Amino acid sequence: MLQKPRGTRDFLPDEMEFRRTKEAVMRRTARHWGYREICTPTFEHQELYTLRSGPGIVGEMYTFQDKGGRELALRPEGTAAVLRMFVNEAKVLSRPIRWCYLSDCYRYERPQKGRYRQFWQFGAELIGADTPEGDAEVILLADDILRSAGLDYDLHIGHLAPMRHILRDLAEDVRREVMALLDKKNYEGLAAALSACNRTELEEPLTALLEARTPEEAFAICGDVPEKERIERMVEILNSQGLAYTLNFGIVRGLDYYTGMVFEGFAANLGAENQVIGGGAYRLAKLFGGEDVGSCGFGIGFDRVLVALGDIPPAADTVVAVVHTPESRGYAFSVAKSFREAGIRTELNLLDRGFGGQMKHAGKTADYAVVAGVREAESGTVTLKALATGTQKECSIGDAVDGVTTGWH
CATH class of the missing domain: 3.30.930.10 (Bira Bifunctional Protein; Domain 2)
Incomplete structure (x- = not known):
């Protein structure tokens, strides 16, 4: 090596x-x-x-x-x-x-x-x-x-x-x-x-x-x-x-x-x-x-x-993980784009993980999970979940962006 x-x-x-x-x-x-x-x-x-x-x-x-x-x-x-x-x-x-x-x-x-x-x-x-x-x-x-x-x-x-x-x-x-x-x-x-x-x-x-x-x-x-x-x-x-x-x-x-x-x-x-x-x-x-x-x-x-x-502090920026299904991946990319345009670090699932696997991974790497499944895609909404507290709500993409920006939990 x-x-x-x-x-x-x-x-x-x-x-x-x-x-x-x-x-x-x-x-x-x-x-x-x-x-x-x-x-x-x-x-x-x-x-x-x-x-x-x-x-x-x-x-x-x-x-x-x-x-x-x-x-x-x-x-x-x-x-x-x-x-x-x-x-x-x-x-x-x-x-x-x-x-x-x-x-x-x-x-x-x-x-x-x-x-x-x-x-x-x-x-x-x-x-x-x-x-x-x-x-x-x-x-x-x-x-x-x-x-x-x-x-x-x-x-x-x-x-x-x-x-x-x-x-x-x-x-x-x-x-x-x-x-x-x-x-x-x-x-x-x-x-x-x-x-x-x-x-x-x-x-x-x-x-x-x-x-x-x-x-x-x-x-x-x-x-x-x-x-x-x-x-x-x-x-x-x-x-x-x-x-x-x-x-x-x-x-x-x-x-x-x-x-x-x-x-x-x-x-x-x-x-x-x-x-x-x-x-x-x-x-x-x-x-x-x-x-x-x-x-x-x-x-x-x-x-x-x-x-x-001295010691290097860990990164302090807020991380969002967009969770989706194969059928809603296009919508998930659009949701992620909205968060990124607001200056929020946003990551998408790129592997063949199921919904549960995505949520488990998000719990290790992100502060918020944003669910963009088929139901959300049809209604033009997302489900925003604060991973530290488990609190979640369904809302518009704009409201979800505002919630992450203001530290909703």
Whole structure:
């Protein structure tokens, strides 16, 4: 028996309906903020991703050659393709541009709880609003989307300017090493790395910055930075909206990719893989042949959000089973059509079940049985039965539809 590939999943109806419900909530919330949905190709030229992340990412991607010998890759994330699309298709649009997307992504990595080889990412990108107001909007949008989906999580917001200011005199390779050690909270390794380059005096301000929880505390450690006013304005906006978050200047994600504000969100019940969102301000358009335009965005791990939300609820819609005889099947199809046109999930017997077998099956799968036998067909009526109570009545098709709609029992 063939099995699905490792790191992929099958979704049964209850789970699929739950996913679609949460997708709709996220899309609707994003649209309320002015973010309209776009879609990019599932595969792109491999260079799109190596330009952004370097050749080392190839080992983490699903790559292939097409019949023309072109090196292609299934998308490992959403942002690069969105900015490529902006450069190709939207350079003349009025700014800022507000886009969102829900894309399936592919990465070749070890599957575990909340981490799959095929996964879905909900993202949003704000292009052309390189301002503290833009930074604040993206953070508030992300929080609104996650809260609207029903997720309780911890939000951490930072800015790279104070950290960059402290590390400004280090060689690039040393700076990369120091940032990686800070990201892992490896203070012993940090001390050794700074000692090796005779910059041990940086250890104290770096570790102190990780504990700073207000802009004032951060500036007291690193001194005034050119972005000081921008950071203060962003924080002022976020506080004015009552946002629940932790200011964390120790966030060091993607130093070479992000240019300023950065943020992350974590759910409590996911174990080690507990990050559900990451984002920040960046400049990618120039890398892909466009102008140097500031952007800001985020990616939500849609699958991790659903895992964090817990058990999948059963489908809540009302189900009607139309019961009939061979002689009244045409009438039964017409009755079923009336219920479906009213937006009611309606199922017909498709097997050689007798009347008793149909009723027994309806008791397992439906909330109401609607009998459309020969007698009902001759009178243009149906017999409506509430299966939970056993109550039944003969009525017109319209009255039966109204009874199901209003929850008659």
